[in-house]
Amino acid sequence: MINRFKFNGRLYGEVYDNDTGIVNLNPTIEDINNSLDLFVLNSGVLYLEQNEEEGNIPFRLTLYAEKQKYLVMFGKSNPEVDDGVEVRTFWDDTRASGLVSLQGDLWDNRTISENFSLVRKAFNEFYQTGDIDQNIVS
Numbered sequence: 001m002i003n004r005f006k007f008n009g010r011l012y013g014e015v016y017d018n019d020t021g022i023v024n025l026n027p028t029i030e031d032i033n034n035s036l037d038l039f040v041l042n043s044g045v046l047y048l049e050q051n052e053e054e055g056n057i058p059f060r061l062t063l064y065a066e067k068q069k070y071l072v073m074f075g076k077s078n079p080e081v082d083d084g085v086e087v088r089t090f091w092d093d094t095r096a097s098g099l100v101s102l103q104g105d106l107w108d109n110r111t112i113s114e115n116f117s118l119v120r121k122a123f124n125e126f127y128q129t130g131d132i133d134q135n136i137v138s
Helices: 027-040 117-127
Strands: 005-012 020-026 043-050 058-067 070-079 084-090 099-102 103-106
Touching: 020 027, 027 043, 027 058, 027 117, 043 117, 058 117, 070 099, 070 117
Parallel strands: none
Antiparallel strands: 005 020, 005 043, 043 058, 058 070, 070 084, 099 103
16 A cells, blocks of 8 residues: 655744645655754744555654754544544653643653654654654654
């Protein structure tokens, strides 16, 4: 089965002074990596979502970036959880507990990464396989 994706996002700040955002209904791995490059030093939100197709439960990978801090959330449908969506994030027990403001919301500091290569790995793996190893997002 070939994974087909929708890819979109928005950068905030001086880098992006128009309102078009990033939209690609059939991205390549190069498109994804080129867009990810924009988020290394800039703030914004980026989504990669599988297209809904018969027999396919769409999954979504979201990046929140601000001040070189990154939150990646992998969401997938799961009827066994309360709201029907299972969400996995980075989790680093070596980071101090507490809350960090990112994109206007408070997040557990242990879900934040400052390692952009981990973000890139998550997006590339999701694009190539349709899932992400639970060692990356748990």
